[in-house]
Amino acid sequence: MKLVLTEPRYLKDSITIISDLVTEAKFKVNPDGLELIAMDPANVAMVVFKLLSSCFSQYQLEQPEELAINLNHLKQVLRRIKSDDVLTLETEENKLQIQLKGNTTRSFSIPLIDLEENEQKVPELSFPISIETDSSTITEAIEDVSVVAESVTFLAEKNLFSVKAEGDLSKAFIEIHPDDDTVIKTDSVDKFKAKYSLEYLKKMIAGGKLTGKVSLHFNNDYPLKLEYKEMDKLVLSFILAPRVDND
Numbered sequence: 001m002k003l004v005l006t007e008p009r010y011l012k013d014s015i016t017i018i019s020d021l022v023t024e025a026k027f028k029v030n031p032d033g034l035e036l037i038a039m040d041p042a043n044v045a046m047v048v049f050k051l052l053s054s055c056f057s058q059y060q061l062e063q064p065e066e067l068a069i070n071l072n073h074l075k076q077v078l079r080r081i082k083s084d085d086v087l088t089l090e091t092e093e094n095k096l097q098i099q100l101k102g103n104t105t106r107s108f109s110i111p112l113i114d115l116e117e118n119e120q121k122v123p124e125l126s127f128p129i130s131i132e133t134d135s136s137t138i139t140e141a142i143e144d145v146s147v148v149a150e151s152v153t154f155l156a157e158k159n160l161f162s163v164k165a166e167g168d169l170s171k172a173f174i175e176i177h178p179d180d181d182t183v184i185k186t187d188s189v190d191k192f193k194a195k196y197s198l199e200y201l202k203k204m205i206a207g208g209k210l211t212g213k214v215s216l217h218f219n220n221d222y223p224l225k226l227e228y229k230e231m232d233k234l235v236l237s238f239i240l241a242p243r244v245d246n247d
Contacts, residue, residue: 001029001065001091004058008087008100010234011051012078013209017236018047019071020203026115030064037120045200046239048122055233057086067096068115077108123239125225127217129186131161135208135228137176138216142205145172146198151243154218157191158184161216165198194218195243201226204238 005011011034018025018036025038025047033052039045053059077098081087088099095109145152145165149172155162161184163174178184207228208214217225221244227237 001062001089002058002060003029003034003056003089005055005087005089006057007055007233008078008081008085009083010055010210010230011087012081014049014051014234014236015071015075015078017203017206017209018049019075020206021045021047021200021238023072024068024070024113024115026117027067027069028064029061029067031061037122039120040200044197044241045204046120046122048235048237048239050235052233052235065091067091068113069096069110070113073110077110080106080108123223125217125223125239126219127222127225128188128190128219129156129184129192130215130217131156131176131182131184132213132215133161133176133182135205135212135214137182138214139205139208141174141176142198142201144174146202148172150198151195152198152201153193153195154216154224155191155193156184156186156218158186158189160184192218192220194221194224195245196224196240197243200238200240204240207236207238210234210236 021040022038025036028035033050036049038047082102085100085102090097094112098108100106141163145163148167148170149165153164161176165172176182204226211228211230215227221242224240229235
């Protein structure tokens with residue numbers, strides 16, 4: 001295996017985001033790309049990440065490989081990337097070899113680990129409504145409501161997406177209307193409502209570093225799918241369990 005990335009920020013930024021939710025994970029390297037599916041330790045959130053083979057300037061792979069890695073170790077090495085570095089990934093004797101080549105050539109190796117876990121499968125979910133908007137719009141809305149509460153309620157209908165949070169004394173309410181930057185897709189005349197943890201969402205919206213657009217998909221008291229895509233380069237999506245009120 002020899003994978004060369006001339007835009008290593010796509011891997012660096014993705015691993016920084018993912019490592020806030022998952023500490024150890026197994027990458028599958030196949031002809032389509034580098035892929036990871038992992039649950040956070042509390043089983044509240046799933047991360048699905050794919051760095052497509054078309055993102056790499058060189059993608060040599062004799063056969064599919066699996067690489068189980070401590071993401072914090074990987075993140076520490078990737079933090080050393082400079083803007084003009086070319087990144088090369090190779091496997092050798094149970095280690096991942098990482099080379100950063102710019103003005104200097106720097107080589108690192110981190111151990112592959114034994115990760116005993118059941119294979120993660122992405123659940124089949126059905127969403128009656130989806131919202132596509134600028135990453136910055138969602139980032140701002142989540143940061144706004146996190147000032148007053150620990151959970152957020154998403155409300156959506158055909159021509160309106162709202163983000164609401166209520167603390168003991170304070171409230172925040174943001175309305176996002178369809179326009180050139182925001183598209184709401186639904187065949188239903190219903191209204192949809194679900195509540196989610198802001199602690200998790202604040203980690204997930206960091207995906208806005210990767211691409212200018214985000215899509216959200218949800219249903220009444222149902223998991224949220226939050227997806228960041230960069231054409232021919234990567235897909236980073238999250239599935240977040242809802243917070244269901246007992247009252």
